[in-house]
Amino acid sequence: MNGIWYYMQRDMVKWLRSRIGVISLLVMPAAWLIFVGLALPVTFTGNYLDFITPGILVMTMLASSMQGGALLMFDRILGFLNKFLALPTPREDILFGKILFITIRGVLQSTVILIVATLIGASILSLFQYAMIYLILILFGIVLSGLATTVALYVGDHDSYAAVNTMISMPLFFTSSALMPYSVMPVWLRAIATVNPLSFAIDAIRSVGAGTVPLLQIGILAGLGIIVLAICMQVFRKMTI
Amino acid sequence: MNAIETHDLTRYYDDLCAVGHLTLSVNNEIFGLLGPNGSGKTTTVLMLTTLLRPSSGTASVCGHDIAKDGENVRRQLSYVPQDMAVDIKLTGRENVLFFARLYGIPRPKDKTDEVLAVMELADRADDLIRTYSGGMRRRLELAQALVHEPAVLFLDEPTIGLDVAARKKIWEHIRGLRKNGMTVFVTTHYMDEADQYCDRVGIISKGQVVALGRPSDLKSGLMTDVITARVSGLAGIPAIEGVTWIGQADDEISFTAENGKEALPLIAQALAATGAKVRTLSLREPTLDDVFLHAVGNQEEPRHFNDHQFRTMLRRRK
Numbered sequence: 001m002n003g004i005w006y007y008m009q010r011d012m013v014k015w016l017r018s019r020i021g022v023i024s025l026l027v028m029p030a031a032w033l034i035f036v037g038l039a040l041p042v043t044f045t046g047n048y049l050d051f052i053t054p055g056i057l058v059m060t061m062l063a064s065s066m067q068g069g070a071l072l073m074f075d076r077i078l079g080f081l082n083k084f085l086a087l088p089t090p091r092e093d094i095l096f097g098k099i100l101f102i103t104i105r106g107v108l109q110s111t112v113i114l115i116v117a118t119l120i121g122a123s124i125l126s127l128f129q130y131a132m133i134y135l136i137l138i139l140f141g142i143v144l145s146g147l148a149t150t151v152a153l154y155v156g157d158h159d160s161y162a163a164v165n166t167m168i169s170m171p172l173f174f175t176s177s178a179l180m181p182y183s184v185m186p187v188w189l190r191a192i193a194t195v196n197p198l199s200f201a202i203d204a205i206r207s208v209g210a211g212t213v214p215l216l217q218i219g220i221l222a223g224l225g226i227i228v229l230a231i232c233m234q235v236f237r238k239m240t241i
Numbered sequence: 242m243n244a245i246e247t248h249d250l251t252r253y254y255d256d257l258c259a260v261g262h263l264t265l266s267v268n269n270e271i272f273g274l275l276g277p278n279g280s281g282k283t284t285t286v287l288m289l290t291t292l293l294r295p296s297s298g299t300a301s302v303c304g305h306d307i308a309k310d311g312e313n314v315r316r317q318l319s320y321v322p323q324d325m326a327v328d329i330k331l332t333g334r335e336n337v338l339f340f341a342r343l344y345g346i347p348r349p350k351d352k353t354d355e356v357l358a359v360m361e362l363a364d365r366a367d368d369l370i371r372t373y374s375g376g377m378r379r380r381l382e383l384a385q386a387l388v389h390e391p392a393v394l395f396l397d398e399p400t401i402g403l404d405v406a407a408r409k410k411i412w413e414h415i416r417g418l419r420k421n422g423m424t425v426f427v428t429t430h431y432m433d434e435a436d437q438y439c440d441r442v443g444i445i446s447k448g449q450v451v452a453l454g455r456p457s458d459l460k461s462g463l464m465t466d467v468i469t470a471r472v473s474g475l476a477g478i479p480a481i482e483g484v485t486w487i488g489q490a491d492d493e494i495s496f497t498a499e500n501g502k503e504a505l506p507l508i509a510q511a512l513a514a515t516g517a518k519v520r521t522l523s524l525r526e527p528t529l530d531d532v533f534l535h536a537v538g539n540q541e542e543p544r545h546f547n548d549h550q551f552r553t554m555l556r557r558r559k
Contacts, residue, residue: 006342010328017330079324083385086290086320088312089343240292 003089007097008104011071015105029060029109030116036179038120049122054205055178057113057133058198061106061141062172066165068102069148073161076153085240095149095236099229102145103138110137125209132208132218139221140201146225146232153239177202242304243268244393244424245289249298252284252448259284261448262298271415271425273439275432275533281448282428283323286397289426290320303392319386323398327370327378327385333357334366337384344389356384360414376407383414393424400434412438432529436460444533451536459532466501467531470494471521472512479511488534495534497527 015021033056037049072095075081084094114133118124125133152161175189176198182190193199204217245267252260260281274282287293289300291311299306305313327336337357341349357366360380370378379399386394399415400408415425416438429435435442436456444452444459452459468484471493478486484498484507494512498504501524512519 002345003343006339010331010339013335014328014330079322079326080328082287082292082322082324083320083326084343085292086315086318087340087343088315089345090312 003093065144
């Protein structure tokens with residue numbers, strides 16, 4: 001258990017020491033929020049910021065996880081993974097440490113977005129609502145970072161992983177319910193958006209904002225998280241011996 | 242109980258036999274596994290450190306089976322791979338402390354200070370690794386490996402890419418560890434270093450151990466003197482009485498003889514008689530290189546580089 005914490009700590013210190021990395025990860029989502037949230041001429045809702053913030057939060061979690069997926073792959077390419085695997089520390093700690101780091105980093109980014117959104121005019125929610133938003137984001141982050149880390153380890157090299165990343169991120173974002181509600185979508189897009197996993201998390205956060213408690217969605221996300229972690233662990237074990 | 246014991250240890254990559262029927266016991270010594278690139282050294286180390294499953298055969302480290310009891314094996318050993326993987330954005334102290342904590346040793350901070358001092362890095366401990374030289378980075382990796390006082394230390398090409406002074410320093414540290422009772426298993430393709438610092442060496446070629454013993458015994462197993470002739474237009478190797486051919490590399494032919502000085506003119510004449518032009522002749526005591534050539538070079542003409550096999554191995558080894 002301690003191993004997870006130390007592996008996370010290593011990545012965290014390394015990340016915090018690369019100023020460019022920190023700035024880009026914290027500033028970019030906020031910029032997105034400001035440009036998209038304030039610039040688009042939208043007529044279907046009164047407060048577009050309230051509408052777009054869940055979309056930006058989930059998109060940020062996705063981008064952060066996809067980017068973080070490459071970390072373990074690089075550890076492997078550079079020889080760190082072999083050193084870690086030769087330690088008596090449980091080997092799964094390496095994987096869980098990565099997932100923990102990526103999720104924490106995503107949560108930090110989400111916090112910046114929530115603060116900026118509030119500053120430029122989004123509605124202030126109750127503490128309980130914020131707690132639920134964080135819970136959804138954390139569960140979603142665990143699922144995504146687990147998947148991304150495993151996929152990256154599986155494809156093995158940076159170029160292929162960058163291709164996978166491009167192939168997944170953008171289409172997934174633009175076919176989700178992030179930018180517009182289902183009611184104004186063309187029919188074909190609505191069909192895609194309703195089965196898009198991103199929409200699932202976005203809709204859950206929106207329903208929190210609307211004052212309901214999306215127990216079902218949180219339950220499904222938690223179940224999904226357990227399944228994904230189990231699969232990742234199996235793949236990781238297979239790939240490392 | 243020996244620190245390392247292998248029996249028929251074998252590893253295939255597809256149909257390429259990287260290590261074949263390796264049987265070894267190593268205890269309380271600096272053991273050097275020598276051989277050219279791609280001869281199976283790293284594969285052997287990966288199996289012994291539980292990073293790669295053997296295709297067949299068994300091995301144990303400090304009595305723990307590498308296939309069945311991986312976690313206990315890893316408790317006894319430290320492994321420093323060839324790649325030099327240290328975090329350049331962390332300081333020397335942070336790099337070592339990270340490992341100390343992962344090993345779960347008591348008082349990790351004190352132990353970190355201690356090993357940094359042993360590796361002569363104490364005064365640079367709080368600098369980022371970015372500013373360390375290659376030799377310092379390698380010593381830092383040794384410090385990481387020593388922090389939990391392993392019974393067995395595996396070093397894969399510890400001196401590769403380092404300058405002469407740095408190499409010497411690394412080897413002196415390794416010797417110091419051996420004196421404190423640690424078993425050190427080193428791979429290298431630098432024969433002269435192995436000759437100088439290893440208690441015992443095994444020469445491995447294409448996955449097979451072809452010679453095993455103390456460097457001095459292996460050398461005296463060859464006859465006393467080695468004569469190397471540089472020739473052009475070589476037609477064939479002549480048979481010369483009292484002189485044994487031991488190998489050939491490009492235009493250099495090596496012989497051994499009981500009495501090298503007397504053999505020199507005989508060799509020159511015999512080679513000239515075949516129509517070859519002798520350009521230089523030299524005489525020296527045998528080195529591990531000669532042992533290696535004797536064990537490997539005889540049976541093997543320089544082969545064409547097998548690109549496919551090489552790639553298969555690289556891919557699988559990652």
